Amino acid sequence: MNAAAILLAAGLGTRMKSRLPKALHPIAGRPMLSHLIAACEGVFDRLVVVVGPDMPALERAAAPHATVVQAERLGTGHAALQAAPLLDGFAGDVAVLYADNPLISPATLRRLRAARGAEGGEGAGLALLAMRPEDPAKYGRVMQDGSGNVTRIIEYADATEAERAVGLCNAGVLCAPAADLFRWLRGVRNENRAGEYYLPDVVPLAVAEGKRVVAVEAPEAELRGINSRVELAAAEATVQQALRRAAMEGGATLTWPESVVFSHDTRLGQDVTVGPHVVFGPGVTVEDGAEIRAFSHLEGCVVRAGALVGPYARLRPGTDVGPAAHVGNFVELKNVALGQGAKANHLTYLGDASVGAGTNVGAGTITCNYDGFAKHRTEIGAGVFVGSHTTLIAPIALGDGAMTAAGSVLTRDVAPDALAFARARAAEKPGAAAAFRAARRKEKG
Numbered sequence: 267m268n269a270a271a272i273l274l275a276a277g278l279g280t281r282m283k284s285r286l287p288k289a290l291h292p293i294a295g296r297p298m299l300s301h302l303i304a305a306c307e308g309v310f311d312r313l314v315v316v317v318g319p320d321m322p323a324l325e326r327a328a329a330p331h332a333t334v335v336q337a338e339r340l341g342t343g344h345a346a347l348q349a350a351p352l353l354d355g356f357a358g359d360v361a362v363l364y365a366d367n368p369l370i371s372p373a374t375l376r377r378l379r380a381a382r383g384a385e386g387g388e389g390a391g392l393a394l395l396a397m398r399p400e401d402p403a404k405y406g407r408v409m410q411d412g413s414g415n416v417t418r419i420i421e422y423a424d425a426t427e428a429e430r431a432v433g434l435c436n437a438g439v440l441c442a443p444a445a446d447l448f449r450w451l452r453g454v455r456n457e458n459r460a461g462e463y464y465l466p467d468v469v470p471l472a473v474a475e476g477k478r479v480v481a482v483e484a485p486e487a488e489l490r491g492i493n494s495r496v497e498l499a500a501a502e503a504t505v506q507q508a509l510r511r512a513a514m515e516g517g518a519t520l521t522w523p524e525s526v527v528f529s530h531d532t533r534l535g536q537d538v539t540v541g542p543h544v545v546f547g548p549g550v551t552v553e554d555g556a557e558i559r560a561f562s563h564l565e566g567c568v569v570r571a572g573a574l575v576g577p578y579a580r581l582r583p584g585t586d587v588g589p590a591a592h593v594g595n596f597v598e599l600k601n602v603a604l605g606q607g608a609k610a611n612h613l614t615y616l617g618d619a620s621v622g623a624g625t626n627v628g629a630g631t632i633t634c635n636y637d638g639f640a641k642h643r644t645e646i647g648a649g650v651f652v653g654s655h656t657t658l659i660a661p662i663a664l665g666d667g668a669m670t671a672a673g674s675v676l677t678r679d680v681a682p683d684a685l686a687f688a689r690a691r692a693a694e695k696p697g698a699a700a701a702f703r704a705a706r707r708k709e710k711g
Contacts, residue, residue, distance in 0.1 A: 268358035269379060270444070271310040272349040275299050275328070275365035276318035276336040281494045287317075287324050289365035291498055294505045295529035295548040298368035298492065299327050309375040310361065314349040341462030342438070343454040350448045360448075361441040362465060366492045369501060370395075370439070374484045381482045382441045391477025392447075392469065394440040398433045399486040405435035406466060408481050416479040419466045434481065436466060437489040446472070505530070513540075529565075541577065549583065567599075570606075588623070605648065617641075622648030622666065630655035647682065 279288025289299040296304075299315070306313055315328035316336050325333045332352055336345045346362045353360060359382055363370065374395065383389025394416065396408045404422040407429055411417050419436045420429055442450070450468035458464070472479050487504050491497070509528040510520060517536030520526050525542045532546040535554035544558050547565025552558060556569045559576030566583025569575055572590040579593045584601030587593055591604045594611035602616045605623035610616060614627055617635040620643070621627065631652050633644040642660035646652065650664050653672035664670070665682030674688040 269310045269361065269441075270312040270314065270353055270356055270358060271306045271361045271363055272346050272353075273299070273302055273306070273313060273315045273328075273363050273365055274342060274345045275324055276316050276321070276339060276345055277366065278318065278339075279366075279493070282498075283495070287321055288493075289324060290327060291492075293368060293498070293502050293530075294509065295531075297327055299324065299365045301368035301530070302363060302365055302370065303328070303331065305370055305372050305375060306363070308372050309379065311358070312353070312356075314352050315365075316345045316348050341456065341460070342465040343451055343463035343467060346465055347448065347451045347463075350451070353444055353448075356444045358444060359441055360444045361439065362447075363439050364491065367437065367439065367489060368492065369488050369490075369505065370484070371488055374482070374488055377484075378439065378441050378482050381480050390480040391475070392440060392442040392472045392479045394469070394479070394481055395437040395489055396434050396481040396483050397437050397486045397489045398483065399435055399490065402430075402433060402435050407432040408434040408436050410434070410481070414480070416469060416481050417473060419469050434483070437484070438465065438491075439489075440465070440468070442468075442472070446477070535571070544576075550581075553589075616644070618660065619644040619646065621646045622650060624648055625650040625652070627652045628654035628656065628672065632657055634659045 275289040277288045282288055282291060290297045293301060303313060313331040315331055315333045317324040317333050318339065319335055319337055334348045334352055336348045359379065361378065378393050378395055381390060381393040399405065406419045406421045407425055408416055409418050409420060409432065422430065450471040453471050454463045454467045456463050469479055492501050506528060510523045510526060513534050514520055516534065518534040518538040518540060520540050522542040526540055527545045529546050529548045529550065531548055533551040535552060537555045538552050539557045541558060541560035543561045545563045549566040550564045552569045553571040555571050556573045562576035562579040564581040567581040567585040569587045570589040573587045575581065575587060575593045576595065578595045580598040582598065582600035585599045586603045588604050588606040588608060590607045592609040592611055593599060596612060597610050597614045600617040603620040605621055605625065607623055608621045608625045610627040613629045615632045617633050618641050619633050625646055625648060634657060635641050635644065644658050644660045645663040647664055647666035647668065649667045651669045653670045653674065655673045656670045657675040659677045662676060662679055664680045667683040668680045669685045670676060671687045671689065674686060676686055676688050680686045
């Protein structure tokens with residue numbers, strides 16, 4: 267590919283009103299920066315992420331790609347120039363992108379490179395991305411000559427009424443040969459009200475050298491910037507709509523699509539049915555024919571073919587629900603392997619456990635997996651019947667075919683095919699209830 271990308275992520279995101287760096291705010295369960303990195307990795311050979319000072323979380327999010335710190339925030343042109351030492355001697359094209367434009371598709375980035383001439387296009391000295399937003403607001407306008415070549419970018423504040431009427435707006439992303447780009451960046455001046463070095467100011471420098479500058483148009487949904495919580499929510503809505511459509515086109519049924527929330531990496535098989543108000547966190551795979559009923563929450567788990575989950579179930583990371591298994595209402599599983607055909611149908615917590623095929627876990631059962639210092643496992647065999655309201659104090663194992671009496675509190679292993687009781691023997695005192703009531707009435711006068 268012989269191309270590199272500089273990703274500008276040093277912004278504080280003041281309008282977000284957050285201590286979290288703007289580029290780390292998530293969309294569909296993934297930080298904005300990670301969305302952009304994923305789009306770039308299939309298009310560019312090298313990525314350099316420009317971060318601000320004291321942003322270790324951003325550096326971790328950028329890994330394994332190189333990072334460089336913009337010690338002083340002196341504008342986007344200055345930020346891009348910080349990557350020059352890391353790309354010293356690089357002979358290919360360099361694109362500059364923004365972490366708060368996280369929804370640019372790989373296809374659009376390839377079109378940008380093709381317009382620059384890197385992938386079979388006619389070629390231009392500089393290519394940039396532009397859009398025609400429904401509300402151009404205060405975007406900079408892209409001015410073109412009669413041949414469609416870009417002559418300059420004029421900021422809204424400096425534009426005349428006629429120039430503001432131009433619908434083509436600058437998205438900020440551009441691509442040029444490395445040597446040219448860094449030369450132009452060094453030539454940018456900060457003669458503006460903010461005293462900053464702006465990336466779009468390379469355009470007139472390229473034109474002055476006689477380079478052809480072209481604009482590649484892309485949808486507003488891909489190119490709009492995200493600078494506030496309101497804009498973040500709008501981007502989330504756009505992504506969710508796309509994820510829902512992809513799930514249905516892939517063979518899943520969403521009974522009320524607008525109420526389902528996906529993560530960027532949710533994987534649904536064919537003939538999966540998802541009820542209303544289901545939330546998929548990161549790392550969920552649902553295999554063919556499974557059903558996720560209303561108001562369930564899943565993250566970091568696998569639901570195997572033909573399984574039934576919910577309503578009102580919670581599957582936490584590390585959980586694997588086996589084929590044709592049932593997880594019912596108000597059941598929570600954490601780091602659990604639920605075997606084929608096993609059932610936990612209501613009001614149960616299983617944590618750090620394995621449950622064998624065909625086992626039935628009664629209502630109110632819990633595995634006491636945490637002692638305040640460490641987690642311990644519960645091993646439940648195949649064909650086990652766990653009576654309602656059983657408490658299993660881990661570490662503990664129940665052998666194949668074992669049974670537990672309802673209301674038992676078990677602290678020791680149960681042998682295969684054994685029936686375990688661990689509760690106080692019921693006793694009855696004739697007349698004691700009536701005597702108690704009489705005594706209480708007398709006390710009350």
